[in-house]
Amino acid sequence: MQLALTAIDDDPAVAPAGAARAPSSFDEVYGEHFDFVWRSARRLGVPESALDDCVQDVFIVVHRRLGDFEGRSSVRTWLFGILRRVVRDHRATARDRATSHDDAALSRLVDTHTEAPDESAARAEAARVLNALLETLDDDKREAFVLSELEQFSAPEIAEATGVNVNTVYARVRAAKHELEQALARLRHNRAWSQRCAK
Amino acid sequence: MREVEHPSLDALVDAARVGDAPSAEDRERNKRAVLARIAGVAAGGSVLAATSTTAAAAAPALATTASVATTGALLGKLAGGALVLALASVSATVAYSRRHATERAGATSGSQRHTHSSSQPIARPTPRAPQTQAPLVAPSVTTHLTPAPAATVAIAPRASAPSRAPSLAARPSRSSLAEEIALLRAAREALSRNDGALALGALDRHSQRFSQGMLRPESLALRVDALCATGQRERAHAAAAQLAREAPGSPLVARALRACR
CATH class of the missing domain: 1.10.10.10 (Winged helix-like DNA-binding domain superfamily/Winged helix DNA-binding domain)
Incomplete structure (x- = not known):
């Protein structure tokens, strides 16, 4: 399912809170934090069948918003903020998870x-x-x-x-x-x- | 069966903390998909949408490769005992896990080793993590990032594994991936303007430059669309058939085979 990622993009809650050390590139964020996003998605209850989609959606948002990253807290905090939104959206569209x-x-x-x-x-x-x-x-x-x-x-x-x-x-x-x-x-x-x- | 002491919640948490990691293949497959989605390498979003979202429906083995490679195969292999035994041995590993978790507390990247198994494992040493770009369709190569003692590359072939899987050595560099993406994006944009001829030009360049390209299946899928758009039904069907041959497990196949209808 293609999510309305733009909606997540525009949510101020997902606006990057920044990091003490801003990540320099998308590759860097992906390389360092993919595992965190992946396992967190699992732990938040994303089923195997939706795991790839969900994790990809997170990094699509990351890619779009990385430029705004300003440097106030940790990358992981920011990532989790995005992930929880993506997960909740996925869940909202997954009827079977009533x-x-x-x-x-x-x-x-x-x-x-x-x-x-x-x-x-x-x-x-x-x-x-x-x-x-x-x-x-x-x-x-x-x-x-x-x-x-x-x-x-x-x-x-x-x-x-x-x-x-x-x-x-x-x-x-x-x-x-x-x-x-x-x-x-x-x-x-x-x-x-x-x-x-x-x- | 004997009663075995159950672990406490803390023990379970300690053991579980490092038990949910992705495989190297999970990382690469998703990276490739993310890059492709960023680049918009999708005919109106549909090709990639198909790749990314209908995988579960079209080819369950594809979508669940990760789980098969990690949890699935692992747990499948475990059948026969009792959960309670698993929990008991969880307790046994807690000391290790606690240590391990502490080490990992600040670490974020995946340096965790885990063993994959499959029905036909093909082991291959990985001296160093290569920039593997696992094929979006039918990903079948799994590499370990850390040279652990038992580090292996587990290849979990599916019944329909593509015969033309690119070898590690033949994998293109990231810059050539960028080139591939640029060509396919040009094709897609041309298609969105109904300029099938221009799209075919870009796709021709793609197949000339990257006959073994990483985005070969996506290229073929776009070619099917472009040929339909220019009224070349026969050639579209031939391209779809070629896609089905080269990437039989790809979720792109079903859509391509229905093209021009």
């Missing part, structure tokens, strides 16, 4: 039987489990948690990237952790039951 923050992804996980033969597989599996857990959060808490816990952004950085004040960021991260703990507990509970039934 059931945000529910346990569907979790229940699918329970039935999955996997083992981890090596470390990288274990990490991939952990990412999969965590992403399923993240599905139980709403967008605001999800963004705050991803930036805080997975990307280790500071609260002021998260505040800037998501356009809210720092207190709200703390509250969201706290609430996200609480909800994820509960979701994890449900996952364990379901696991225990499916194990019992398998016997």
Whole structure:
């Protein structure tokens, strides 16, 4: 789907907040931050089938707006601001994703039987489990948690990237952790039951 | 099956922090697509739109190459055990991951190594990350950016993998990519003015200069449109057939084969 990227372009929230060291070129931004954008898109719930589109849309906007980059904060904060807009737009157009923050992804996980033969597989599996857990959060808490816990952004950085004040960021991260703990507990509970039934 | 202790949320987060990385192929495929979209190398946006958005519908294997190469194949290989075991071993790797995450905390670029597997892996050492420009259609080459001990190039061929996949050595430089883009953009602009003849001129130059070009499939797709625009149905169909031969997995093919209708 081709998004109305111009709309995102024109949103002041996406206007580059600048960086202490402005990136010199599009190639540089792409090379240094593609991974961040990619994994963040995944963590914000972009399905595999839309991942390429979504990430490309982010960098199209980056390409258009790079010239405006002025140098007040980090490139990643700016990028995430663009990404969250792109992700939300994608989601708005994806009719099938009406059931945000529910346990569907979790229940699918329970039935999955996997083992981890090596470390990288274990990490991939952990990412999969965590992403399923993240599905139980709403967008605001999800963004705050991803930036805080997975990307280790500071609260002021998260505040800037998501356009809210720092207190709200703390509250969201706290609430996200609480909800994820509960979701994890449900996952364990379901696991225990499916194990019992398998016997 | 034994009960295994579940990891805490913190442990899961630590392990997951480095578990969602793109492959080198993901980087290159998307870069190429972004550059092409920036250049507007699309007939009225449709060729690229097709490339970028209908990939999932037209060729699921294409759109999900990334997942097949990373998560999919990985997880596919894992079938047979239990999630709980995976979680247990997640715990086991937490110490490593925590260290790794700390190292990565400030780092942004992808220096993470990860192993790809496929049904027919072809391993090839990568001394150094080349400026690979993976083909937009049917990307099949994956390179590792870091020379890790187990670093390999995993090639995950699909059943319909193109026979004429450009070799790494034959990959054009970035400047020739810029030239390709310029030629295709000229063709597209001519087409948008209904000047099929001018478009064909630009496409001829493209195929002369870049017979193995990175944007060869896009060029052929535009040629199909230009030939239709100039009423050369037969030749349009021939060009579409050629595209189908050269890039059988490309989402451009379906559209090209329907051309002139």
